[in-house]
Amino acid sequence: MRDAISGLIGRYDQLGRYFDRSAIDSINAYLDESTLRIQAVELINGSAAEIVREASQRLFRDEPDLLLPGGNAYTTRRLAACLRDMDYFLRYASYALVAGDSTILNERVLNGLDDTYKSLGVPTGPTVRSIVLLGEVVSEMLLANGAASDQLATVLQPFDHLAKGLGETNVRQR
Numbered sequence: 001m002r003d004a005i006s007g008l009i010g011r012y013d014q015l016g017r018y019f020d021r022s023a024i025d026s027i028n029a030y031l032d033e034s035t036l037r038i039q040a041v042e043l044i045n046g047s048a049a050e051i052v053r054e055a056s057q058r059l060f061r062d063e064p065d066l067l068l069p070g071g072n073a074y075t076t077r078r079l080a081a082c083l084r085d086m087d088y089f090l091r092y093a094s095y096a097l098v099a100g101d102s103t104i105l106n107e108r109v110l111n112g113l114d115d116t117y118k119s120l121g122v123p124t125g126p127t128v129r130s131i132v133l134l135g136e137v138v139s140e141m142l143l144a145n146g147a148a149s150d151q152l153a154t155v156l157q158p159f160d161h162l163a164k165g166l167g168e169t170n171v172r173q174r
Contacts, residue, residue, distance in 0.1 A: 002099065002101060002104065003098070003099035003100055003101055003104075004026070004030045004099060004100035004101045005027060005030060005100075007101055008023055008026055008027065030100045033100070033151070033154050036142075036147060036151050036154055036155065037097045037098060037100065037154065037155075038098075039142065039145070039147065040094070040097050040138060040142060040155045041094045041097055041098055043138065043141055043142060043145065044090060044091075044093075044094045044097075044138060045094070047141065048087060048090055048091070051090060051134060051137045051138060051141070052083055052086045052087050052090060052134070054137045055086060055130060055133035055134045055136075055137045056082070056083055056086060056130065056133075058133050058136075058137075059126060059129055059130050059133055060073070062129070063126055063129070066082075066126055067079070072121070072122060072123055072126065082130075085127070085130075086130050086131075086134060088109075089109070089130070089131050089134060089159075089162055090134050090138075092105055092108055092109050092158075092162075093105075093134070093135070093138075093158035093159055093162065094158075095108070096157070096158035096161070097154075097155065097157075097158055102157050102158045102160075102161035103161070105158060105161055105162055105165065106165065109162065109165075110162065110165040110166070113165075113166065114165075114166055114167060117166075124166050124167060127166060128163045128166050128167075131159055131162045131163045131166070132159060132160075132163050134159055135155070135156045135158075135159030135160070138155060138159075139152045139155055139156060142155060
């Protein structure tokens with residue numbers, strides 16, 4: 001798994017070039033955001049169950065049919081699979097936060113996921129919505145802990161990448 005720095009080094013090494021101003025600016029941006037990234041990951045690590053619970057409650061409040069007979073979270077087994085997948089997305093988003101590179105999610109999560117979900121009959125829309133909700137809950141918790149609202153785009157990047165990767169657009173409805 002690569003991070004923002006090793007990816008940058010790899011690109012410049014392939015070109016046989018020294019770092020230019022753009023590369024140095026990228027490194028500075030990554031380092032400037034490091035405190036927020038670590039704060040977000042510590043929050044996720046310490047509150048994962050609470051984050052998943054809150055995001056799932058919001059999802060099921062907005063889409064109660066998922067819990068009714070015929071819904072994709074109906075039965076204990078299906079509900080458990082839904083919550084497991086939400087936890088999975090949250091964990092991988094935390095890896096991408098530390099790495100500072102959301103494209104690592106392509107190989108680790110997204111490649112083949114859409115096909116797998118379709119073959120299992122898992123609806124993509126509610127899955128994407130749950131990922132967006134996870135990002136919102138994490139952001140709200142960071143704000144409550146004193147993070148600046150103008151920094152939250154960094155924290156939302158991996159969640160947005162996952163959501164886009166599953167093929168939905170404009171899911172962040174407020």
